[in-house]
Amino acid sequence: MKLHLRIWRQAGPDAQGHMARYELDGVTPDMSFLDMLDTLNEQLIAEGCEPVAFDHDCREGICGACGVVINGEAHGPERTTTCQLHMRHFSDGDTIDVEPWRAAAFPVVKDLVVDxxxxxxxxxxxxxxxVPTGSAPEAHAxxxxxxxxxxxxxxxxxxxxxxxxxxxxxxxxxxxxxxxxxxxxxxxxxxxxxxxxxxxxxxxxxxxxxxxxxxxxxxxxxxxxxxxxxxxxxxxxxxxxxxxxxx
Amino acid sequence: MTTPPGAGAGQDAAEHAGHAAGRGREQTGRDAEQDAGHAEQDAGHAEQPPPADADAARTVPYADYRVGEPLVDRSAPDGPIAERWDRRRFEAKLVNPANRRGHTVIVVGTGLAGGAAGATLAEQGYRVLQFCYQDSPRRAHSIAAQGGINAAKNYRNDGDSVHRLFYDTVKGGDFRARESGVHRLAQVSVEIIDQCVAQGVPFAREYGGLLDTRSFGGVQVSRTFYARGQTGQQLLLGAYQSLSRQIAAGQVEMRARTEMLDLIVIDGRARGIVARDLVTGRIDSYLADAVVLATGGYGNVFHLSTNAKNSNATALWRAHRRGAYFANPCFTQIHPTCIPRAGDHQSKLTLMSESLRNDGRIWVPVRAGDDRPPREIPTSERDYYLERQYPAFGNLVPRDIASRAAKSVCDEGRGVGPGGQGVYLDFTDAIARLGREAVAERYGNLFEMYERITAESPYETPMRIYPAIHYTMGGLWVDYDLQTTVPGLFAIGEANFSDHGANRLGASALMQGLADGYFVLPSTLGDYLARLPRDEAFRDVDRDHPAVHACVGEVTDRLFALLSNNGDRSPESFHREIGELLWEECGMARDEAGLKRALERIPALREEFWQRIRVPGSGRELNQSLEKANRVSDYLELAELLCLDALHRTESCGGHFRTESQTASGEALRDDESYTYAAGWEFTGAGRAPVLHREQLNFEYVHPTMRSYA
Missing domain, CATH: 1.10.1060.10 (Alpha-helical ferredoxin)
Incomplete structure (x- = not known):
């Protein structure tokens, strides 16, 4: 499917950010949301542009590294982490807004990455x-x-x-x-x-x-x-x- | 690599990198070419690789390794095995509590091993300088471990003991681990559970309020403690919380989002690291009295693995380049039950707990290319190949056997799902026998996870599974004290090669990480510091020492080469290519011809990398492409050693299966006569044949036997 993406780009903590528009084709329903962003980034690198920065690591929904606001909802429409959200929950031709966590305590580091x-x-x-190491009593105590x-x-x-x-x-x-x-x-x-x-x-x-x-x-x-x-x-x-x- | 003139430590280096990046983008094509050439030479692989050829008789220059002095573990005490750890601790020299404040220890990584070590060393009074590439020390990949943690508590009164856990681990490791170390691991396992319970780790409990255990991975005793399917997460949060307490107390200086890129060795001792602040791009040197690597395994060299996406081998590899021997790199573990990849876009695989094989039946169609939906394939046209080949164990054969069997049916064209890379794991019979509710009770959360990823319900249609790289038993060679061949450099957890031999048992990774971090390293590190000559013990390294400058310069140069190359291929494309090559030629089953093909291909691929890599952006900012490219550049060197180790070990053992060495029934056939040793490889230059140092292994307590599942 083809998507219209609007993604928050911000060069650094003190830089002015903006929503950038990207067209992405060839998205499949089996992709996770982060696979989709990976695909966009490969396309951006091929075009000589800077890829979108985002935090992620385990991609199994347990490390807590990933997280973006998708169409106004933290982690998007499903009750799961961004890495476990799959593109089958979106439709061909959708416009998707992607933003970083917004909170006073979470300054933006770059693009979708926050502190x-x-x-x-x-x-x-x-x-x-x-309980310093070695000082623990028997577990069944x-x-x-x-x-x-x-x-x-x-x-x-x-x-x-x-x-x-x-x-x-x-x-x-x-x-x-x-x-x-x-x-x-x-x-x-x-x-x-x-x-x-x-x-x-x-x-x-x-x-x-x-x-x-x-x-x-x-x-x-x-x-x-x-x-x-x-x-x-x-x-x-x-x-x-x-x-x-x-x- | 050479040191660029003017590249110094600290700010200078950062400016150099930033400047370099800026210059790189303005370069003309010719300049860029020259730079690429420069980078190649720096990486030390000027020789032209021979063209690829399938002929196994060909010689590969890299395979022409030398055999050096044998490796001897001088720190291991002798005497009765059950007394060795106590003896070692008693004989260890202690650092006076008042003097500990004067020592700085660098710990790289914050997983189970690193988090536990950092917290414990800080509690003991050392100043700890700790690093992780993630944004928080709570995110290391230990967090993803599902199953549980073994401990010889014998709470079930089912015949378990320290000696039995020791025995099972040595045997499970296919007699390629050191007895002393494994015995210590089994002894310490008991204390780990006490420690974690005291931290508030919410282990599963029974109604009487006592800890629940289960049996895991075909073991006959019930010694695995667990916290639902999130044992790794809960243990890691316990270590993270203890570490957080020390960070808040000022005893640990935590540098998150900072990646180690080199090891500083001065006068033969590890004295610090060079690391890059991933947010600002600043490259800096950090100095200490000892360095501990807790940076995990190198499974991501295969591109597709169950490791976290950013787990990497750079810290290990750079330490290896600086003199730490790399042991048994070919001992890699493949997990049979992962969710197959859905397409080329995918770069990470998800593990499904092995417990699924207790009730699921594995099959593929009898006929190659049969693409009917699974429900339409009648029983007579299904091949329950594990039950057929291994009637005694059926679907419960060990991980490596199940994995190889899956690959071989897929190679015959009988695989299912996209790309034919999958086999069915079918619960129809289990549901008919036990009822849907009972199956949901046992596997509900796993089925849910599977359905979220694949949009298929395992209640309705068989799961598809495929093997994937999961864990690496090899790693930096360490002695009984967990010290590498570089004095003052220690390696703990998955980063070292020590306790699992050629194959790791289920629920033993968490045990080893925490054993090393909480108990072993904090006892042995002090001995190293206490034995330093008096005049050296508290002498800080001069930040302007030439070796520090040189190290920062080399790191800066390498990043500059990546940034300024301006080629046409992304880091991901190279990672995918090296990973596919390794999976094909050095994956589940290995043979001489394939390994030689890989050894011919890798230098060429590495050369292509330095010619065609494209890294957008600059070095003075958060640049994830640069991070990735740098890690891939190390995979391209590590891959070569991995294949060489696999080529030189012509026996099959544990996770290393050489097709030339198998029994009539397809079992791994060890060659104890020739290969009862750990292979410690010494680096001599990228692309140059390394030197092999053998550490002979002796089995006094557990006598090698051949396993059989037929």
Whole structure:
């Protein structure tokens, strides 16, 4: 099929960006969205033009590197990562807009590539259990009820792609932060540091120019891993609990 | 390559690269040609390759290797095998905690091995300078591992033990791994699970609250711990979180989006790396007291593999060029159950868990070229070839056998799907026997994943699968301490060659990465630092040392050659071509004639690369074409060593199958008399025959036997 692409081109962080138009023929339904961009890039190289920069790596929907806004939706029309979105969800002759994640906390690096290091700093401020290598007790020393383990797992599935931030009208990172807070609070191993964790992570989130939450729920709709919106409520409970306990 | 005059460390080099790029775009055709010629000479392959010829008797210059001094692992202790690791740790000299602050260690890569090592070394008090090419240390390819992680916990009381895991791993590796190292791996496996549970890794649990395990890859005990189908992700996030804690504490300086492009060796010791900031293009030198490579395997040399798209061999190869021996490059693992590619546009394959073979039946049409839909082919016209050839094991034969059988039926023209590169994996019988619900319970998420990619439902129509490169057992040669042949350079995880021999067992990659990163390296690295002569131990390298300048200059030159060439072929087109050549001649089954064809073709292809490569853009910005071209330039050298190693090892063993060496029933036939050694290759120049150093392997505890699945 033939596509009309409108893709955000921006030479660098401080450069003025614009939507560039490209015509791409020979797209097949079996291509992934990134295969399609690869094909466009080969065409651009052959024409002597600079290819479109975009982040990607595993192409299996697990590393979280890829992610673009497709026709206004983070990761496009299907609830999956951009690398797992296939062109069969588009039609011959479609016009497709491709833009980078848009958020104050995610400055554009080039074209469709953004800087998501703010999310790493949120994790670094408390998204861990302080257990130096070698100091761990026997794994079976503390049984974990299966429902708690499952709850932890559901939230641990976050791949850190940033779609939740990109989808949020406020550019908030609540779903991302809540996923880690709830994952670790669900487990006995994570409960020792639960108060400092939620307070520090929320504090960092605010410092990193992520917006505030107004519970529009766009984050959970865009999340390719199905992190539930209720995790935000759970994090708020953790937060209130921590504030009270600290008082 | 020569050092260009005026190319220095740091900013100078970046300016040089930027300037070079600008100049390259303005060049006339003649200048560009001269530059291409220059690049060729630099890469050191001036000799003209002979024309391609299928005759196996021909000689290939590169195959004319010399045999050098044998390799000896001097760091391995002797004595009873179960006591060796304790002895090594006791005999290791320690670095005073106060002195650790004075040592900087570079760790390249943030996968399971690198992330675990960086976090642990920082916890011990070393200053860690860590690198990854991704935008975040959370994204390394360890994240994609599905199945699980082995550990000899014996929670099932099913007869497992450290010794049994050791035994299984040595045997599974087809007797081409070192006993001491494998035994240590089995010992340490137990501690890994403790560590990960304490980090909050949400392993699968039973209703009693204890950890669940399963048996994996045909092993008779249930020793595989898992976290749904995302074990690698969860283990990696555990290591990443520990690393993040150290980054926030200022103990690790993390440089994401920075790619190692060379190793700095001064006075025979690894003292740093040259790396490129992928955002600004700045090429800089980073200096340290030791360098740890945790940069993964080289499976992407085959172009189509299950590796992440940007996984590459550049760090390994550049270290090899600087003196680190490369061991057993021909030991590559092919996974039989990947989703076949849909067309030429595709450059990455997706793995489907091997567990599918427990209930799926593999078949192809009896008649070549039969293109009826699978449902219309009656049973009498189907060939369930694994069940036919291996009645005892049927569809559960080991990975390599299943893979070769698939290729051979496809070579007969009986493959299915686009391009005839696929075989059916059919669940019809399983659904009839167990019911759709039970099948969905077992494989639902895999079926969903398959359907998302292919738009076909495995409930309705048989899956199509095909083998793909998945893991590389070969890598940099390391001793028991995980130190390479360059003092101060260590290699951990998939980057080294150590524990899997010629074949890796399922669920053992995660185990080895974490064993190396959390436990082994942090114990042995200190010994290296503690034994440095007093006057050297805390002496920093001068940033203006000629070797530093030379190294930065060479990296800059090479990128300049790529940018300024202005040819007519994309990096991707060369990657595809070398990959297809390797897959054809050095893939699942290898023979002398094919390997010689490849060895004749590769130098010509490499020459063509340096003449015709086109890299748009400049070196002073994010330039993914430049990154790719640079990686492909290394594949074009590594591919040659891979084929040579495969040619020289005339036996079949593990993942390396030489068609000349098989039993009557088509089993791999080892030649223990001649090949019970690890082949460590020494670099002598691109395109020049390397020197082979053999490390003889001794089996005191597990006696070599021949496997049989017929």
């Amino acid at each position: 998501r290091s703010a999310m790493d700093r949120v994790i670094g401020s408390g998204g861990y259990v302080s 503390t049984p974990v009820p299966k429902p708690d383990a499952d709850e932890a797992f559901t939230h641990a599935e976050c791949i850190g792609c940033g779609a939740c931030v990109a989808a949020c009208p406020n550019g908030a990172a609540m779903l991302f932060t809540a996923a880690k807070v709830v994952h670790l609070a669900a487990l006995p191993q994570g409960r020792v540091e639960r108060e400092s964790r939620v307070l520090d992570m929320v504090g960092t989130m605010d410092e990193e120019s992520f917006g505030g939450c107004t519970v529009t729920g766009e984050c959970a709709t865009a999340c390719p891993k199905g992190i539930p919106l209720t995790s935000i409520a759970a994090m708020n409970r953790e937060y209130v609990r921590a504030v009270r306990k600290r008082r």
